[in-house]
Amino acid sequence: MTVSAPLLIPGLRALASQYSAILCDVWGVLHNGVAAFEEAHKALSAYRAETGGKVVLITNAPRPAGPIREQLARFGVADTAYDDIVSSGDVTRELLNAHAGQTVAHIGPERDLPIYDGTGIVLGTEDEATAISCTGLFDDNTETPDDYRERFLPLVDRGLEMICANPDIVVERGDRLIWCAGALARLYEDLGGKVSILGKPHKPIYEAAYKRVEKLHGEPVDPQKILAIGDGLPTDIRGAVSQDLDVLFVTAGIHSADFGPVDAPEEHLIRTRLVEEGLRARAAIPRLTW
16 A cells, blocks of 8 residues: 655554554664664554554564563563564574474574574584575674675585575664674675575565464454564565555664654655665654654
């Protein structure tokens, strides 16, 4: 559904009654990797309380839902803000299960290792591996994707598939952007390697989210009654549009520098960028508020 003016809205309240469920991004909407955005989780809590609608968080985090719940609690995100979580880590685990008994090399930080629990794969070195699983950079504070170019060349030559558990290219951490697994997957593919990705903007994570929404409501929910909220054009917005979902675009996330003042974005710049990207939005807001 595409609307004309106004694109910018004052808060989620303006749309809330039109939707039975929300699929909400996490990093960039609810927190910035350091602290929670208080107004954002208050907005989701108000939506649930006032409309009876359900909220499923849909995140490209390369970890199962359990550790994500713990992280949200540490950041101060209220558990009243959501009903369930679907992560890229969850849907990627299903693909990893197909490699049970095989040796897979992990590329990424140790904090992401829970993704392999119970999958039956054997973690090994890159020389031993029959596939690569990438959850991020080993040290995203200091490394860039180009640091991996020489490392990837022999893996590509051997025809090893890369399973990417986080399609995000960058995310905010505090006041800066850091590289994510999606940037490494893009490099691997550019070098000629095969890459499998199941998180946003790809269909499997949305199928998993629909199942959660249906379970929460106890019946199927018309996709036209589901609102997607996100800040990433290539992941959140493109994924929702590909599923024909209405979108609330949070502009003060990773694209904040593109639309003028962060907390007072210029609507014509947002509209122009959406057209350039071949995307659309039901509405836009600088930061998620009620």
